[in-house]
Amino acid sequence: MNWKGRTVFITGASSGIGEGLAIALATRGAIIGLAARRREILDDLADRCRAAGGTARVFPLDVIDEQAVFEAADDLRSEFGRIDILIANAGIGGNDEATRNYTPRSVKKVIDTNLLGAVNAVHAVLPGMLEQGEGHLVAISSLAGFRGLPKSAAYSASKAGMTAFFESVRLDVRHKGIDVTIIQPGFIKTPLTSGRANKMPFLMELEDAIPHFIRAIEKKKRFAAFPWQLATIVRAGKFMPAWMYDRIAGKARYRE
Template sequence: MTEMNYRTALVTGASSGLGRGLALWFGKKGVKVYAAARRRPQLEALAREARASGANIEPVELDVSEAETTLERIRELDDACGGLDLVVANAGVGGMTDGRNFPWEHAKKVIDVNVTGAVATLSAVLPRMVERNRGHLVGVSSLASCRGLPQNAAYSASKAFLNTFLESLRVDLHGTQVRVTCIKPGFVKTEMTANIQHMMPFLLEAEPAVEFMARAIVRGEDEYGFPWPMDRAVGLAKFVPNVLFDAVASKVVL
């Protein structure tokens, strides 16, 4: 599948960072993009920028943590455009959830957005895609999903859930023309990482990160982690024995 095969796309979390970049990238390729997020002013600014470059981006005010509203709104968009070809569940939140002083309210927010919101986004028009026998579902996970990182129980677990959810969908849809892609970025300069104080190895600027992601989507990759040195490192981390992983990770201060 190439970008010219997408007529329409929905990108959540599009008011800033990677979501904003992806909306612009596909919009500039001639795709009609519905850019969804909670912050209307930022979406309006994105739409103005898109128009200046000839791209067609329509702002959609949406809070994916409100699952029922998300399902309804995405189905309305699907009706209005004659069928969404690409759905990118990019909206996400991070933040510390230290097991020694566990912040339930923040953990719930992470789960509501990263898990429930992502599933609502990806499943809203899945039956219709299957019926049409075309479409592409993309979930933006994280390399932080590889293991339970210190002080990140909710975030790491939420992204691990998304990995497995997407893999199961991919297996179920094998033999159809509906594709499933899981994107796993490492550290990228965005609003989400702006307040992180600890070291962020292989930190990428947003623009090249968006390019990596968009091209992986267009290629129809099953899974794509980047940057590659970090992807390889976390891949190896899966095989570190728990006794060693726990001893080392517990000493890390984030």
Template sequence: MSDAAPLVFITGASSGIGQALAARYAAAGWRLALVARRTEAIAAWAATAGLPAERWQAYAADVQDVDSIVGAGQRCLATQGLPQVVIANAGISVGMDTAERADLDVLRETLATNNLGLAATFHPFLADMRAARRGTLVGIASVAAIRGLPGHGAYCASKAGVVAYCESLRGECRGSGVRVVTLLPGYIATPLTAGNTYPMPFLMAPEVFADRAFRAIDAGDSYRVIPWPMGVVAKLLRLLPNPLFDRLLAGRGRKKRRVP
């Protein structure tokens, strides 16, 4: 594979959506810069997939640690060059109860990963992308950004923050040649959703999501809900008056807390 092949940088690439995106980009002939805390999981996946060594590189980083993820981006630039696409996919989802002191730490960790970690993922590449007048930055949000769900305060707040942050960044990048894409997955069958005890309508396989995401990113969509029916449901819920919305969600199962 020639170095002329395009390069994608993906965080959270050891499992779930991140791994599915890596597989989809690999199938399209891209080189891969894959980030995770567990690089051995990436290496095992690459070996199973039969990827030649020159097609991929793994970078160990914790997106909660700004210096760690910024360092991974800098190593990518030095080793593989400037990516055409950077996907800030790494994220966590843990239930919380504001009455519990321990769950304030859950909120802090969620925001550090899902928001600060996303900005820190983009940081090493943005100046060079602007100078080159090309590149795409992709933020993975969630339909949970559209309306707050009981017990999901940390996750919903963080994903709403992803949408607002990417919208702000898109405006800042206007005219620079750098595109900003915001993707909002619905329920995807990954380890992140495996423990959910409530209904998950339109549950989608990660490989199907990755294919649709690949096409949305390639098209330069600024905002896309995948699958689209989940977006319709979420937007309809957004339109409901608060009393009706609250009654509708009464008794709904909540995301599991870290400490029951």
């Protein structure tokens, strides 16, 4: 796949997976719209993207702000003529006491960011893609969305919703020139997973994980899940009876 000159809009671009993808695509010559909340970090990332050979624009915003996301996409499209790929990556873990206690405001924040933030991004870019007759929507979901996990109610719900939303969109646009890829990674060493006392199974280094994301996008896969060992276990859990799943999954301590 030739990335040179392709315009990519990445939400949650300031760190972790978003940052890694931005640098990787910049080295391939892509035009990248970097969206996240922290301007100073975005400015630094944009400089690194340009040094790597790409073109970068920064859009300091919170993805829960529908109008801000729409205006950012519109500005990017106005400058470069089109948006070829959306990577809906913005997300928070909600790994705190308030969220674990199901405090509505805290749970809402996770769902607003992870799910509705992605909805806002799709709403901002999809009309233009339909008008140009082609485009690619990429959802960075999670293996945590397959079934509920301990101390992860808000996060698992947001990722399950994200997966279902993008799959539904795929069915709606599959004959309109729009590809939809849902990527479900396991544990990746990023700020989102830092500070946990217990070992996370099959934890991947970010630099090892990024090629998996790139490959899934380039091949326009409908679904991609990795690492394969954890993905296999999680998929098997989907078919377990509730009593068996509760016994096995209930022992998980990796959110602590």
